[in-house]
Amino acid sequence: MDIQLKRGLLDVCVLAAIKNEDSYGYKIIKDMKPYLELSESTLYTILKRLETADMLKVRSVEHNGRLRKYYHITSAGLKRINDFREEWKEMVSIYQFVSREDDSNE
Amino acid sequence: MSKQEFLNQLERRLAGLPAEDIDERLNFYSEMIDDRMEEGLSEEEAVNEIGPIDTVVSQILSETPFPIIVREKIRSKRSFETWEIVLLVLGFPLWFSLLVAAASLVFSVFVVIWSLAFSMWAVTFSFAISVIVAVLGGIVEIFRFEGWRGVAYISIGFIMAGFSILMFIASIYMSKAAILLSKKFWIKIKSFFVGGENA
Numbered sequence: 001m002d003i004q005l006k007r008g009l010l011d012v013c014v015l016a017a018i019k020n021e022d023s024y025g026y027k028i029i030k031d032m033k034p035y036l037e038l039s040e041s042t043l044y045t046i047l048k049r050l051e052t053a054d055m056l057k058v059r060s061v062e063h064n065g066r067l068r069k070y071y072h073i074t075s076a077g078l079k080r081i082n083d084f085r086e087e088w089k090e091m092v093s094i095y096q097f098v099s100r101e102d103d104s105n106e
Numbered sequence: 107m108s109k110q111e112f113l114n115q116l117e118r119r120l121a122g123l124p125a126e127d128i129d130e131r132l133n134f135y136s137e138m139i140d141d142r143m144e145e146g147l148s149e150e151e152a153v154n155e156i157g158p159i160d161t162v163v164s165q166i167l168s169e170t171p172f173p174i175i176v177r178e179k180i181r182s183k184r185s186f187e188t189w190e191i192v193l194l195v196l197g198f199p200l201w202f203s204l205l206v207a208a209a210s211l212v213f214s215v216f217v218v219i220w221s222l223a224f225s226m227w228a229v230t231f232s233f234a235i236s237v238i239v240a241v242l243g244g245i246v247e248i249f250r251f252e253g254w255r256g257v258a259y260i261s262i263g264f265i266m267a268g269f270s271i272l273m274f275i276a277s278i279y280m281s282k283a284a285i286l287l288s289k290k291f292w293i294k295i296k297s298f299f300v301g302g303e304n305a
Contacts, residue, residue, distance in 0.1 A: 025134065026141035040138050040156055041165040044131065064144070068137055 010036070012084045014046050015055060015077045022070045047071060055080055109139045112153045119163045122300035123170060124178050131166065167296045168289065175299050215291060223284045226277040233270030237263050 013036055017028045025047075029038050050056045055077035060067045107115075113132050120128050135156060142152035156162065186194070194201075244259030 024137070024141070026138055039165070040135060041162055041169070044134050045169050064140075066137070066140060067133075068141070069134075 008084075010038070010042070010046055011050060011055075012081060014043070014050065015073060015081050018056060018071045018073050019078070019081060022072045024068050024070050028071070050077065107150065107153050109136065109143075109149055109153055112139070112156070112159065115159055116162065119159065119301045120166065122175065122178060123166075124174065127170075135162075163297070163301075164293050167293050167300060170296070172292075172296060175296055179299050212295060216288060219284050219287045219291065223277065223280040226273060226280050230270055230273040230277050233266050233273055237266045237270060239263075240266060 013032055014028060017023055017031045023031070025040075025043060029040070029043060032038050047056070047058075051058060053076070055074055057072045057074055058069050059072065061070050062068075113136060116135065117128060117132060120131065138156060139149070139152045142155060143149060147155070240259050240263030244256040244263060247253075247256035247259055
């Protein structure tokens with residue numbers, strides 16, 4: 001897959017993983033596993049990028065005597081997801097156009 | 107490898123990056139290992155799932171911009187003694203030429219990596235030119251009523267067109283290989299600045 005496209009997809013996927021409730025690193029990886037294999041260092045970079053872009057906020061929570069970082073989506077993050085869905089609608093209609101051409105050839 | 111061993115090794119291999127950056131990453135990996143162990147994995151398995159330390163380090167390096175690495179390198183030795191400054195000034199002809207030599211060495215490696223791709227593109231380009239010349243020449247010959255010569259020219263043009271298409275494909279592959287190699291070499295350069303004993 002195209003690197004630029006994949007990077008954008010990963011950003012949105014991580015946002016989607018924390019959309020409904022705050023989540024932490026390992027849980028994000030587990031939740032995404034059926035759809036996308038994600039390594040720790042990749043996730044770290046994505047989280048960092050999203051935090052810099054104010055799409056999520058980080059807070060540390062005490063858990064079993066250690067600190068665990070929870071990630072909370074911001075309104076900018078939610079907007080990113082919605083933008084993505086709008087863009088994807090366009091993509092789907094283009095895809096349908098491309099596939100239709102395919103069918104008529106056979 | 108135990109969790110502590112993993113984190114110690116990672117810390118050593120990342121020495122040279124900004125300190126707060128290293129801390130944050132170590133905390134991140136520590137949390138990742140702890141969460142896995144809470145799920146019932148043994149310490150060893152949890153560390154293994156994070157992946158080989160070489161992969162982790164080279165991924166981190168490829169994501170860290172070069173200027174940050176260099177800035178950190180300079181910052182870590184900020185306070186110069188007077189005699190150091192004197193030595194630095196006196197030694198300028200020496201260290202400056204060494205620096206230039208090192209930089210040109212790095213540059214030359216990139217040139218070598220790219221020269222093959224570049225020459226292949228040059229060949230592709232010249233083939234394409236020869237196609238145009240042969241076909242145009244052929245048409246001119248036909249108009250001069252040198253029919254057979256014209257046909258011969260044009261056929262040569264078609265053969266050259268085939269060659270140039272093949273060369274075009276080969277050039278694309280070569281460029282992709284060059285990009286990959288450049289990336290790897292760049293990470294190597296970065297790891298030269300980062301990391302303690304076993305960088």
